[in-house]
Each structure stands twice: as structure tokens, then as C-alpha cells.
Amino acid sequence: MAAAIRNSMLLVVVISGWSALFASAKPPAPPVCCDDTGCVLSNAYGAWVDRQLCRTGQVVFPTTEEELRVAVSDARRERFKAKAASGFSHTIPKLACPPPENSVVISTAKYNSRIEVDVANRRVTADAGVGLRDLIDKVEAAGLSLVAAPYWEGVSIGGLISTGSHGSSWWGRGGAVHDHVESLSLVVPAPATEGHAKVVTLRRGDPLFNAASVSLGLLGIISQVTLSLEPSFKRRITYAFRDDSTFQDRFMDHARKHEFADITWFPSQHQAAFRFDDRVPLNTSGDGFNDFIGFQSNLMAISMAVRALEKAFDESRNVKGKCATASTELAYKKSIANGLRSNSLLFTGYPVVGRQGRMQTSGSCQHSSASDPFSSCAWDPRIQGLFFYETTAFFSPQSFKSFILDVKRLRDMNPDNFCGVDNYNGFMIRFVKRSESLLGQPEDSVVVDFNYYRASDPSTPRLNQDVWEEVEQMAFVKFGARPHWAKNRNVAFVGVQGKYPGFEEFLSAMKELDPEGMFQSPWSDEVIYGKETVKGDGCALEGLCICSEDRHCNPKFVWSxxxxxxxxxxxxxxxxxxxxxxxxxxxxxxxxxxxxxxxxxxxxxxxxxxxxxxxxxxxxxxxxxxxxxxxxxxxxxxxxxxxxxxxxxxxxxxxxxxxxxxxxxxxxxxxxxxxxxxxxxxxxxxxxxxxxxxxxxxxxxxxx
Incomplete structure (x- = not known):
């Protein structure tokens, strides 16, 4: 969004954000911050789903697998609860947050030195704290490629595996990274006779492997992961912007014809961008790369001004203002191919061809230089930049079509109501293949991801909130979509236990590997076990509860x-x-x-x-x-x-x-x-x- 309205906002930006230009450099802040009173674990957006701080008594930073085992052993001996974190933190739910007392966070931020590429067997083994970009670069340098990766590269290997991160593909093993795992090692609690903690190695085909491949940090702490690779290849990408009248009838054909296909739907603009994305031989001409517009570094002043403008539109109920920026956003995306570059500088035309490692994932703002005092990720909470919700739902192909038709009916009542989502990325539609993982997708699935404005004040109703509440309810209630484990508001997880056929088997694996619940947390109590939580005033506005009393919806605003x-x-x-x-x-x-x-x-x-x-x-x-x-x-x-x-x-x-x-x-x-x-x-x-x-x-x- 920030890049899309850069030209029209430039004068406002320079004036309103001048002070930010002299601030300290803004590479992403570390997730953990400690002082004399204790430690706080944050996510990259500056606010968890409930906006409450995640406090813990201590944080440890092991650098080897043995140090990781000792950290778990010490916590087990003291009967502490433990959760794993990394050098990145992009989950919205509190997956990594332990109870505030008698707990420890074990961070893999410094456990990131090992990346071993086995060229002969086409495999790579990495420490859990290794960043995705570091692993991809090492693999590509060895003449191999990692086939699947999430679109955002600012994640650790352990984190992306345990949360079910994915790209887009119904081909081969599919677009979910955990389906390319050959083996992984977990540090789990153990009896005192075994040192209170031990390392368990699970290989594809082992009884507990399918539980551990997407474990949500509830079985133990991942220490090492081995992934399958393929010989290096290139990809050829073209974006085709089409009228959206029939895309719900064409998505399956699109996914079957193109290995890495996706679709981005802009409902208020009545357009859909089809991504024609295919594998091509390594000798194909082209040295392009993917620098997705939403993940680029932005001048901090621009990010601040864009958020201020969006907030002003929302608080003044100015739908037309949001629609004006949405139209500009789409035009800008078309002109720069959504961030694709034909060479190191510019986009010169379709198709864009580049190596797999430079096309499959992006996140240049994650690498903002410490010597650059001007730029950061647009959502950096230290600069009051973008602040949004993210809803991600997995559908069966049949229910996806019905969902889109329902959303279109809602859109057609007043297309302007959908301009807010088009100011971000519209509806990002990707494809994830059926997985054997117990908490992976039980069928070939279509995943829909969309971002939308989140109010700075949690008690403030949002413009067109009723529309987005209805879209969310249609997805998860009417069509029974499955929520992404690392995204979504809490209400998306209501009834999630019945949406995964292997859920009971996963609970059995939890009891086997962590019988005393060392890795359980308030989040797992609510989501995994369905424990009812206290409903506070305004909880429904933030998606923390379903509104059943006036105070849940804050009647002093628009609800009366x-x-x-x-x-x-x-x-x-x-x-x-x-x-x-x-x-x-x-x-x-x-x-x-x-x-x-x-x-x-x-x-x-x-x-x-x-x-x-x-x-x-x-x-x-x-x-x-x-x-x-x-x-x-x-x-x-x-x-x-x-x-x-x-x-x-x-x-x-x-x-x-x-x-x-x-x-x-x-x-x-x-x-x-x-x-x-x-x-x-x-x-x-x-x-x-x-x-x-x-x-x-x-x-x-x-x-x-």
C-alpha cells in the first residue's frame, strides 16, 4: 500500500514524517526484550491478537543442540513451562507465549550456524534457528533448489515447519514446506533417569513423524530439520490481470496447468491477477528476481503517513477515500509487476525469468541495513506504520467456489465496502496439496489470505466491520474452512478440533512426548483443548469472542x-x-x-x-x-x-x-x-x- 500511493502522498510525507528521518536505524527489532523486571516476547507487529504483553521470567539462548537439551532439562527439573521462540516473530496468535509465571522462553535465535547440504542425496540439514533466506542461498550455491517456501522469507526453519507455512502448488509434494521434510529432531521432556530431557529423531514413516511435522511447538522444541531438494531450476512468471467475473470457475484449471500458480483477487476493482508461474530449465535466459511490493523497505515517513491517512479515512467513515487509494494501489501494482524485476533494478516486461532461490520468496525489508536511518518494514510498530488483521482460511475446492460466489453477492450490494482490503493485497489465493501431517491439510486445498485495517484503539469499531465479520463467519462457520495456525483472530479457531481428522491422534502424540504438559500454554488451552476464556468488554471487536452480551460489542459506539x-x-x-x-x-x-x-x-x-x-x-x-x-x-x-x-x-x-x-x-x-x-x-x-x-x-x- 505504501509504495502504491507514494507519488500522490510525497509532499504530505515529507512534512508529516520529517522527524522520522532522523530516527535511529530500523532493521526489525528482536522479538525478546529483557530488563530488571523480566522479559517480554513480542511479534513483528507490536501487538498480539489480544494486545496483552507476553511476559516471562527468563529467556535462554542456546547455540548448540546440547545446550538446547540442557535448557529443556533445566526447565523440566524446575517444573517450569517452556515455549520456543526464534530470531523472527511473525505469528499473530500467541503460539510462543508461555504462562507469565514459572516459565521460560527458549530462543533459537543464536542456534543458527549449521547448514549442511548433501548434494549426492539432494538434502539439506539445518539448525532450527537458521533463517529461510540463509538456507536458500546455501542450497542454491550448491546447485540445488528448495521447491517449497512461504512467500515471506523472514522466518526460521523450525518456526515455519511447526506452524504449517506454505507457498503455492498442487504439484509433486505440494506447496507446504513440512511435506518436504525427510527427518527432524525434537528435544522433549524425559524422566530424571534420562537427564530430564532427550533428543528424539523422527524420520518419514516413523509413527510420530506426522504429528511432529506440524507440531505448533506442543510436542517439544525442534532442534534440526532435514529437507529434500531438487536440481537447480528457474521459474518464469507472468501476471495477467483479468475481469473477475469467472475466476471462481477457472481456479482449478489454473492450478493444474501451472506448478506455482496463484491468484490475487481485488473485489472492489472487479479484477483478478492470475500468476502464470512455471518451472523452466536452468539455461533459460533471464536473471530476474521477486521483490514483492508488500515486503519492500519503505521510507518510515511514508509508512507513517499512509497509516495516518488510512486511520483518518476509517474514523471519518470515508469509504470513497479508501476506494481512491485502492484504485491507485492496483494501478501501481500493474505498472511494476507487483515487485518482479527483470534484472537487479527494473521490471522491463513479461515474462520475468529467474533462479528458484530468487523467485520463490521475498522480504527485502527484513534486511533493512542498520546504516539506513530512513527505511523499515511498513508494519514496524516503532514508527506507527501499518496495523492490520490477517485472516487465512483453507477451503476444499468445492466450498471455495461457493464462498467466492457468496462474497461476490455481498460485494455487489456495495462494492465500495471492499476497498479497504484492496488497499492491502486483496484476496491472495494459493494452493496447498493434501498432507499426511496430522495438523496439515487433509485434502487438496485452496487457501485464501486477506489483510484489513485494525484500529489503534481496541474499543473502536472499524469502518465496514460488519462486512469483514461476515466474510470471516462465512469462511469458518458456513463453509467450515480451516484456519492457518500462525494467523487469524481467535474466533477463527472455534471448533477447529473437528476440522482435522487426525486431531485426536495429535493429542495422543502430545501425551506421549509431553505427558506433563510442559509445552502447553494459555493459547493451547483455549485453541487445542477448547477451554473457555473470560470474555472482557469489547472482546468481539478484536475477534477474541463471539458477541453474546452488549458489553462484548461496546454499545457506546455503533452497536446501539x-x-x-x-x-x-x-x-x-x-x-x-x-x-x-x-x-x-x-x-x-x-x-x-x-x-x-x-x-x-x-x-x-x-x-x-x-x-x-x-x-x-x-x-x-x-x-x-x-x-x-x-x-x-x-x-x-x-x-x-x-x-x-x-x-x-x-x-x-x-x-x-x-x-x-x-x-x-x-x-x-x-x-x-x-x-x-x-x-x-x-x-x-x-x-x-x-x-x-x-x-x-x-x-x-x-x-x-
Whole structure:
């Protein structure tokens, strides 16, 4: 985004950011900072998903595998909790954060000296703390190439393996790096007779290998990794910007025809950029490289000014302003090929051909020189640069198409609402092959990644927040997408235990390798074990909880229904037959349908509310072998009728085609006899609808 509006912002930048030009150099800050009071582990964005500091009593920096084993042994002997960190920290969830007391962070930042390339067997073995760029350069110098890598190179080998990092490919072993692992070593707790810690080496085919290849740091600390390689090759890349009307029908063909294909969708601009990315022989002419625009160093003053402009647009509810910058952004990306360079300086035209090691990943801002006081990564928290959420979801190919069609319907209601995401990278669409890893993808998957504005103040609602909440809910709830382990807000992980067929087997591996839970943390308690956490004020705004009380959504802002535009929008949205979820009272969590809406309130209830008919007791699943009597019993529905405050329901995108206006009326609620009659009629119509097999989603109980 910063580069895209550089020309139009230049004067503002020079003035507003002048003081930043004289600041100290800004290579990325180390993740760990210690003082007399203890140590704090941070991520590269300056804020974890909950914005709370990650404090720990101590941090150790082993430099060898034996020192790493001793560090785990010491923690085990003291009965401390332990988590692994590295010299990089780009996860959004608190994967690496231990409990604040009686804990230690074991950093592999200095455990990064070994990179051994076995040319004969086409393999490379590296210490867990080795940076991805260092490994790639060493491999390429030996005449070999690493086939899969994430698009961002600022990661350690141990970190990218344990979190399921990936590039894009359905070919060969696929785009996930962990599927190219041949063996790895873990330091795990051990009995006192074995020194309290030991090194376990797992090879492809070993019983625990598939659990350890994506372990989230919950089985132990990775010490070494061996990856498979291939003979050096080049890649040829062309971006083709097309109308987005049919890309949801073409993505599978695109992925099958091109080894490293991806698609970037810009919904507000109605365009999709197809990346035609193929392997070519090493003797193909070309010495290009990939310097992705989003990962380039930016003048600190520009990053600050861009964030200030975006913040001003958001706080003033200026959608048109965001759309103007989104249009400029896309035009700039086209002109510079999204950061591809035909040589060391310029992009001169398609195709761009370059060695695999220079095309597969990028991150030049990660290497900002300490002698350069002007530049940094655009999101560096020390300069008040970009600040955003990142949502990443893995879909089956079938559900991906349906998801895109739903997003398009939402977009077509008001395309301007999607300009915010196009100010970043739009919807990045990549392809990840089915994995044997227990927490890897259980099927060939399409992964969608998008960034969007995050408010500086956690209690401040964002412009078009309802749109992005709905896109997020459609992905993870309606279509059952699987969240990326190292990204996403907490709500994306609700129900994640049921989305991986090997999840129970992974839990068994945890019990086997870490029986006392030494590597568990508050994050794993919540996400892996589904432990409910305390819901604070405004938690839903940050995606820390699902809003079930007014205080979760901060009603002092836009959530209250008042006279004006908010109420007008509500009138259009909360119509009869709209399916909703009840949020408060004895029927909280139950599905219902609006029979009549009272947007202006009534004398008895001077606030927006509605008359609903819902399901108090859901029908059970009917199977073929059930008798007629049993089928009838399982098909029974117990309804409820109720007047509900608008603030106490959560609308869905669905409607229920059942006419209840003549049955459920205000008059029916005035006496017990009338209510019983109305309930019986409602019951009959619900059961009739259920037996036809239509609207099955409405008759399915929500899982919590």
C-alpha cells in the first residue's frame, strides 16, 4: 500500500514524517526484550491478537543442540513451562507465549550456524534457528533448489515447519514446506533417569513423524530439520490481470496447468491477477528476481503517513477515500509487476525469468541495513506504520467456489465496502496439496489470505466491520474452512478440533512426548483443548469472542440502534423470514426466524425489536433403517415464540421460506390458550418443512 500511493502522498510525507528521518536505524527489532523486571516476547507487529504483553521470567539462548537439551532439562527439573521462540516473530496468535509465571522462553535465535547440504542425496540439514533466506542461498550455491517456501522469507526453519507455512502448488509434494521434510529432531521432556530431557529423531514413516511435522511447538522444541531438494531450476512468471467475473470457475484449471500458480483477487476493482508461474530449465535466459511490493523497505515517513491517512479515512467513515487509494494501489501494482524485476533494478516486461532461490520468496525489508536511518518494514510498530488483521482460511475446492460466489453477492450490494482490503493485497489465493501431517491439510486445498485495517484503539469499531465479520463467519462457520495456525483472530479457531481428522491422534502424540504438559500454554488451552476464556468488554471487536452480551460489542459506539443511518440499515436488513441466532436468555444459541419486525418500537417496548419463532428442541437425525414410528419421533420439533430486542439477536445471511404471519401474531402472545394454539401451528409447519428436507441448516443444532 505504501509504495502504491507514494507519488500522490510525497509532499504530505515529507512534512508529516520529517522527524522520522532522523530516527535511529530500523532493521526489525528482536522479538525478546529483557530488563530488571523480566522479559517480554513480542511479534513483528507490536501487538498480539489480544494486545496483552507476553511476559516471562527468563529467556535462554542456546547455540548448540546440547545446550538446547540442557535448557529443556533445566526447565523440566524446575517444573517450569517452556515455549520456543526464534530470531523472527511473525505469528499473530500467541503460539510462543508461555504462562507469565514459572516459565521460560527458549530462543533459537543464536542456534543458527549449521547448514549442511548433501548434494549426492539432494538434502539439506539445518539448525532450527537458521533463517529461510540463509538456507536458500546455501542450497542454491550448491546447485540445488528448495521447491517449497512461504512467500515471506523472514522466518526460521523450525518456526515455519511447526506452524504449517506454505507457498503455492498442487504439484509433486505440494506447496507446504513440512511435506518436504525427510527427518527432524525434537528435544522433549524425559524422566530424571534420562537427564530430564532427550533428543528424539523422527524420520518419514516413523509413527510420530506426522504429528511432529506440524507440531505448533506442543510436542517439544525442534532442534534440526532435514529437507529434500531438487536440481537447480528457474521459474518464469507472468501476471495477467483479468475481469473477475469467472475466476471462481477457472481456479482449478489454473492450478493444474501451472506448478506455482496463484491468484490475487481485488473485489472492489472487479479484477483478478492470475500468476502464470512455471518451472523452466536452468539455461533459460533471464536473471530476474521477486521483490514483492508488500515486503519492500519503505521510507518510515511514508509508512507513517499512509497509516495516518488510512486511520483518518476509517474514523471519518470515508469509504470513497479508501476506494481512491485502492484504485491507485492496483494501478501501481500493474505498472511494476507487483515487485518482479527483470534484472537487479527494473521490471522491463513479461515474462520475468529467474533462479528458484530468487523467485520463490521475498522480504527485502527484513534486511533493512542498520546504516539506513530512513527505511523499515511498513508494519514496524516503532514508527506507527501499518496495523492490520490477517485472516487465512483453507477451503476444499468445492466450498471455495461457493464462498467466492457468496462474497461476490455481498460485494455487489456495495462494492465500495471492499476497498479497504484492496488497499492491502486483496484476496491472495494459493494452493496447498493434501498432507499426511496430522495438523496439515487433509485434502487438496485452496487457501485464501486477506489483510484489513485494525484500529489503534481496541474499543473502536472499524469502518465496514460488519462486512469483514461476515466474510470471516462465512469462511469458518458456513463453509467450515480451516484456519492457518500462525494467523487469524481467535474466533477463527472455534471448533477447529473437528476440522482435522487426525486431531485426536495429535493429542495422543502430545501425551506421549509431553505427558506433563510442559509445552502447553494459555493459547493451547483455549485453541487445542477448547477451554473457555473470560470474555472482557469489547472482546468481539478484536475477534477474541463471539458477541453474546452488549458489553462484548461496546454499545457506546455503533452497536446501539438510534435514529439515523444505523436504523435505516437495520430496517432493510432485519426483515420477516430472516434467520437469526438468539444471544440472550434461556434460548441463547437457538435459531429463530423473524415473523414481524418493529423497527420504531412500540408503546410497550420503545426500542427496535422483533417477533420471532424459534426452535427450543431440535429434531434428531433420521436414518434409512428407522421405522415409521421412530422417524416420526425423531422429526418432532418444539418451538418457542418470543419478542426479542434487536440487540439480543445475531442476524444471519439466510432466510427461511415458511409463512407464519397468519399463525404467530402479537395477539397470540396475549393469552396462554392463544399462545399454545400458535405454538402447535408453528410446530406443524416447522415439522413439515423439516420432513421435506429443505432448510436442513435451520434444523441443525449449533455446536459450542
Amino acid at each position: 440502534i438510534v435514529i439515523g443511518e444505523a436504523e435505516k440499515k437495520m430496517v432493510k436488513f432485519l426483515k420477516p423470514n430472516k434467520a437469526v441466532i438468539i444471544l440472550q436468555g434461556r434460548f441463547a444459541g437457538r435459531k429463530a426466524v423473524i415473523v414481524r419486525a418493529f423497527d420504531d418500537g412500540t408503546r410497550e417496548r420503545p426500542y427496535g425489536h422483533c417477533l420471532v419463532a424459534g426452535i427450543a428442541k431440535y429434531p434428531k437425525k433420521v436414518i434409512r433403517k428407522d421405522s415409521v414410528k421412530k422417524t416420526a419421533k425423531k422429526s418432532r420439533v418444539k418451538p418457542f415464540l418470543k419478542l426479542v430486542n434487536y440487540n439480543h439477536i445475531m442476524p444471519t445471511r439466510y432466510t427461511l421460506d415458511v409463512d407464519l404471519k397468519d399463525v404467530v401474531t402479537l395477539d397470540a402472545l396475549q393469552s396462554r390458550d392463544k399462545k399454545v394454539t400458535a405454538s402447535k401451528d408453528t410446530k406443524a409447519r416447522f415439522e413439515e418443512r423439516f420432513k421435506t428436507g429443505k432448510n436442513r441448516w435451520f434444523f441443525t443444532k449449533l455446536r459450542f
